[in-house]
Amino acid sequence: MNSNPDTDDPLVQHVSRPQPMQNFAIALLHGCSQIFLQRSALVGVATLMGVLSGSVPMFLGGLIGLVTGTLIATVLRYNRADIDEGLYGYNPMLVGTALFCFFDTSPLLVGITVVAAGASTWLLHALLNRHVPALTLPFVTVTLFAIELINALGLADPNPQPLVGAGELNPHSSFFLSFGQVMFQDNMLAGVIFFAALLAHKPVAALFAAVGMFCSVVITMLVGISDTQVNTGLFGFSAILCCLAFAERSWYAAISAVIAATLATLFTVMAHSAGVVVLTLPFIVSTWFVMSVGKRWGQ
Template sequence: MKTDKVYFWDPYLKGIGQIMLQNNALTGLLFLIGILINSPLMAVAAVVAVLVGTLTAKVLKFNEDNINSGLYGFNATLVGVALIAFFEPTITIWISIIVLSAVSTLIMNFCLEKKIPVFTFPFIVLTWISLYVFHSVAPIPDAAPDYLEELIHYHPFSLLDYGLGFGEVIFQGSLISGVIFFIAVYMSSPTAALYGLFGALFGVIVAILLKDRIEDVKLGMFSFNAVLCAIVFSGPKKINGLYVVIAVLLSGITEEIMLRLDLPVLTFPFVMGTWLTLVIKDVLVKRFYPSTNIE
């Protein structure tokens, strides 16, 4: 059987591209460029993290196809960028990036073997633990200037700046980075990119309907999770649009609850919205309409 040639950089660049579910090395390279333009330090963290996460899989001889597809790199990359976004880049933080990137690979491999659709959940759990430890157990100063404040004051509210949401998926509050990320996804999958754009704008509408959430919209909180939800369920069939709407709505509701409870959101609304939509798609629909072609 003829297989596509695998270049040595594929597992690493695809590992970055898989942040938005794109098995494409060029997409990963553009993501890295988008991060670099906005924050060279975060770009370094992304490179360190994806190298550690992927090399861990190689050393432990995990599934080669999964390695070459970048499945062991995207959670690690997000962990690396997140720790630099939230904390001062002390030696402890850099050591944590290395250790947690390796741990994310172990978690990811377990979930792949068990066929659990884990998405970015390893990143979420490891970052939640880091936030607790470095705020309450072994305090490390927050990143300066404050990341969230930079995002809040980046621009006055507009659908263009905050509706896209692509930039905030990888902790980038720059419009330029967001546009680069959109182009990167479009080059890999135009359908996914356009659905992601729709999801982001729909997420903004959900936020407005929930009232008093303009500041959160300005943070991209109701758009970047929606982008990921839309990309997951993007596809050529009409039913895909319905799944996107359901996933974004469930993601928005999850996010609203977390914000009211003052919980760190990250990409958990995306994961929860996607999990619940998969239940609707793969369990309820197939159970009650087993003879319909509704994929």
């Protein structure tokens, strides 16, 4: 994502003169990794593996979105550096993964995903031109609109989402499922893969993400959310993303991360109580708020 991406990628350093297809492949992997606010082929591969381990349809949907967004940005000659960073890949990939999560796979859904991925790419481009930290706003905006449109017109059959949490609070389950839920995965293996990749690529990012997950558990327990619901990881993924947005070696970054994670968890709890699907909107709002306050404080 374009808020604070990590730019140390050994793969790029070892490819001195990449060919066009190599450039495109690297941009795709960076697009995957930007979901976790990293620029890393390793994290990108792990993201694909994690999704594939949990759901083949969601893997295909995410891949359709990823390729569509990156290809559109390339054809329209958007900023080359932004494409290489993967900034035009992560929102479309999230769009595709989400649509194939909430709806049954069909040829029509594939077409809808391509259109929605293109729309999120255009929206991101517009936000980048206005120097707005887009984060996952294009994904949230386009996906929520697409869900409402599909439901209203009956364009695809819904795919009911099961409750996956255990009866009593399970630290391992809640920890790794929170990481898995970043990509709509309700299995622990995906969460293990995501966390391991972060730990291998940038330990401080993995540490911050773990702190975010811990904050979400504490807040949800304090406000009376049941153990079963906490175990699903649905209250932790936005907090994890908030902490990844501030993952730097400083006390200021750590305090900002904790505040953002706390706010994101509270917003998620309120949305859950209201029965509203908000996806990563709590992450966006909380991160924007903390960034804005920090900027004003610095001034």
